[in-house]
Amino acid sequence: MLTILLDGIAYGMLLFILAVGLCVTLGLMNFINLAHGAFAMAGGYLTITLMQQAGVPFLLCLPAAFIFAAVLGLLLERTLYRHLYDKTHLDQVLFSIGLVFMAMAMVDYAYGANQQIVNLPDFLTGRINFLGASIGVYRLFVIVICSLLVVGLQLILTQTRFGSRLRAAVDDGRVARGMGIDVTRIFAVTFAVGSGLAGLGGALGTGIISFDPTFPLKYMIYFLIVISVGGTTTITGPFLAAILLGVADVAGKYYVPAVGGFIIYTIMVVVLILRPQGLFSRGPAR
Amino acid sequence: MLRRQILTGVGAAALALAAFPALAQETVKVGLILPMTGPSASTGRQIEAGARLWIAQNGDTVAGKKIQLIIKDDTGAADQSKRLATELVVNDKVAVLGGFGLTPLALSVGPVATQAKVPAVIMAAGTSTIVASSPYFVRTSFTLPQNTAPMAQWSAANNIKTVVTLVSDYGPGLDSEKAFKAEFEAKGGKVLETLRAPLANPEFAAFLQKAKDLKPDALFLFVPSGQGASLMKQVNERELAKAGIKIIGTGDVTDDDQLNGMGDALIGMITSHNYSAAHDSPENKAYVSAFLKATNNMRPNFMSVGGYDGMALIYKALEKTKGETDGAKLLDAMKGVSWTSPRGPMSIDATTRDITQNVYIREVKKVDGQLYNVEFATIANVKGSN
Numbered sequence: 001m002l003t004i005l006l007d008g009i010a011y012g013m014l015l016f017i018l019a020v021g022l023c024v025t026l027g028l029m030n031f032i033n034l035a036h037g038a039f040a041m042a043g044g045y046l047t048i049t050l051m052q053q054a055g056v057p058f059l060l061c062l063p064a065a066f067i068f069a070a071v072l073g074l075l076l077e078r079t080l081y082r083h084l085y086d087k088t089h090l091d092q093v094l095f096s097i098g099l100v101f102m103a104m105a106m107v108d109y110a111y112g113a114n115q116q117i118v119n120l121p122d123f124l125t126g127r128i129n130f131l132g133a134s135i136g137v138y139r140l141f142v143i144v145i146c147s148l149l150v151v152g153l154q155l156i157l158t159q160t161r162f163g164s165r166l167r168a169a170v171d172d173g174r175v176a177r178g179m180g181i182d183v184t185r186i187f188a189v190t191f192a193v194g195s196g197l198a199g200l201g202g203a204l205g206t207g208i209i210s211f212d213p214t215f216p217l218k219y220m221i222y223f224l225i226v227i228s229v230g231g232t233t234t235i236t237g238p239f240l241a242a243i244l245l246g247v248a249d250v251a252g253k254y255y256v257p258a259v260g261g262f263i264i265y266t267i268m269v270v271v272l273i274l275r276p277q278g279l280f281s282r283g284p285a286r
Numbered sequence: 287m288l289r290r291q292i293l294t295g296v297g298a299a300a301l302a303l304a305a306f307p308a309l310a311q312e313t314v315k316v317g318l319i320l321p322m323t324g325p326s327a328s329t330g331r332q333i334e335a336g337a338r339l340w341i342a343q344n345g346d347t348v349a350g351k352k353i354q355l356i357i358k359d360d361t362g363a364a365d366q367s368k369r370l371a372t373e374l375v376v377n378d379k380v381a382v383l384g385g386f387g388l389t390p391l392a393l394s395v396g397p398v399a400t401q402a403k404v405p406a407v408i409m410a411a412g413t414s415t416i417v418a419s420s421p422y423f424v425r426t427s428f429t430l431p432q433n434t435a436p437m438a439q440w441s442a443a444n445n446i447k448t449v450v451t452l453v454s455d456y457g458p459g460l461d462s463e464k465a466f467k468a469e470f471e472a473k474g475g476k477v478l479e480t481l482r483a484p485l486a487n488p489e490f491a492a493f494l495q496k497a498k499d500l501k502p503d504a505l506f507l508f509v510p511s512g513q514g515a516s517l518m519k520q521v522n523e524r525e526l527a528k529a530g531i532k533i534i535g536t537g538d539v540t541d542d543d544q545l546n547g548m549g550d551a552l553i554g555m556i557t558s559h560n561y562s563a564a565h566d567s568p569e570n571k572a573y574v575s576a577f578l579k580a581t582n583n584m585r586p587n588f589m590s591v592g593g594y595d596g597m598a599l600i601y602k603a604l605e606k607t608k609g610e611t612d613g614a615k616l617l618d619a620m621k622g623v624s625w626t627s628p629r630g631p632m633s634i635d636a637t638t639r640d641i642t643q644n645v646y647i648r649e650v651k652k653v654d655g656q657l658y659n660v661e662f663a664t665i666a667n668v669k670g671s672n
Binding site for chain 1: 323324325326327328331455481482483484486489491492493495496512513515516519520522523524525543544547548549
């Protein structure tokens with residue numbers, strides 16, 4: 001019972017860390033970046049390459065994946081994305097989905113369409129007993145890292161000067177500029193951090209799921225479910241939503257295997273009917 | 287001036303095209319429809335390599351006809367397979383169709399083959415009912431019941447009393463589940479639970495935990511080629527073996543293409559299948575070394591022999607018809623053919639057009655530092671379907 005709960009939480013945490021970057025760009029910058037999964041894939045494949053080809057330790061791959069995806073995000077933001085901030089959402093969707101297909105083709109060309117696997121270091125494999133339930137060490141590791149990230153992000157957003165500048169820049173870019181806030185730079189940094197988090201999520205994901213070039217499309221659905229259930233105005237909303245979905249998914253598959261795969265979608269439909277702005281959003285959707 | 291040159295060029299090309307049919311009579315076209323991109327791309331690559339290896343080893347002429355291989359990528363989508371099959375039949379006038387990486391892809395081509403009276407050789411898809419869906423289907427791969435029943439027999443004979451099955455929720459998976467349950471329970475065993483994971487399922491945690499909590503003697507697994515790695519990663523993580531549960535399955539899970547990357551945790555896993563790259567025969571040794579050389583060290587898996595033997599069957603049929611490419615005659619020539627393939631002796635059943643072959647029980651072992659499925663028991667001449 002507790003094992004199922006912990007498995008679900010770990011899965012939810014993984015969903016959250018994959019989706020949180022999207023929540024930053026979508027919720028804070030009001031930009032629909034469907035190519036978010038491509039950054040996660042970049043982080044995942046970097047980890048796979050570093051571990052398989054260069055023998056880099058797994059723990060070192062995590063920050064490397066963050067930096068790699070963040071730099072990639074920064075480059076694309078400076079060259080491509082910034083031209084689309086003022087465009088309509090449809091333009092943004094078309095542009096970013098185009099990027100997804102390009103990323104998939106590139107990965108397919110470079111790595112082939114096979115599923116890639118990494119073998120985790122020994123200290124992260126195996127299971128331990130935790131409050132009477134047995135849980136995989138790696139899943140516990142994911143839970144700890146993600147919890148730290150949530151707290152960190154929430155603090156940065158609400159307690160720091162950067163956080164308040166960012167919120168100001170999002171609420172009214174023109175006024176923020178007038179107050180002397182460098183909106184362009186803030187957006188660039190925010191976008192880079194969002195992409196970096198996706199990369200980190202991808203790197204962490206290599207331990208649980210396998211990677212193939214269809215990853216960005218396969219997981220886009222999950223990102224969007226997390227964001228739409230959780231709402232985009234906070235960090236905690238998607239976090240709680242991801243956990244809810246993870247637990248519901250795992251528990252559903254365990255207790256009612258016949259319909260297990262549908263539960264995650266059922267929750268989304270019900271939430272969207274009852275609270276179209278998202279379960280944990282305070283204001284109406286933007 | 288330039289325009290005139292272009293027009294002349296076009297005219298010449300048209301003339302060349304018009305002259306082509308006379309030449310085409312000497313060429314027999316074989317159209318393979320394979321998933322060369324997308325999630326099942328490894329299937330496509332293996333079959334293509336197998337088919338090309340057969341042609342490289344046996345020459346591209348048979349019974350006085352030149353064989354031309356046309357490969358089309360259906361990306362694993364059934365509507366594409368059907369469209370490509372129609373194009374191959376109408377535009378390219380192929381004598382034989384082949385390939386079909388997944389069951390739905392094969393089923394979508396069935397009506398085209400029937401209408402055009404063109405034999406279609408199934409080189410991968412493994413649901414038992416496919417061959418019955420068109421009188422022009424012939425199979426050189428395997429069927430799931432064929433590969434699964436021996437596993438159930440072996441389990442029952444080796445002190446396994448209770449089993450939980452976990453399969454992918456689609457045609458072949460259900461086929462496999464049904465065959466295992468029927469055979470195992472007929473031999474006195476008990477299937478505690480039949481779990482079905484969605485085909486596009488990245489997360490097996492709940493299913494594996496359920497299996498663990500039911501405490502069976504063994505857990506039977508089936509997922510399609512290419513997905514075994516992610517499943518086994520989670521099986522290892524959940525430490526089912528430490529809980530005293532034996533991991534068994536069909537050879538699709540310990541696919542030769544991926545086995546080596548799955549890690550030493552797999553050593554000792556028992557599977558049943560129609561082909562292993564470690565199969566001990568002179569034909570297979572020659573096949574594996576030629577295959578590795580031709581593909582820059584890609585290890586051949588069961589899909590590759592499907593393609594290799596598919597071409598072998600087409601060659602044998604053409605020899606029998608003395609180069610005649612009439613669909614019905616070719617089909618007749620394919621029925622009842624038998625030969626020794628890298629996988630062992632095999633034949634095409636004259637009434638069902640399905641494959642009859644040996645199925646082997648294998649154990650994952652480390653040989654020369656690499657993981658292989660090492661065969662230790664043979665069940666001879668298992669029929670593909672009845």
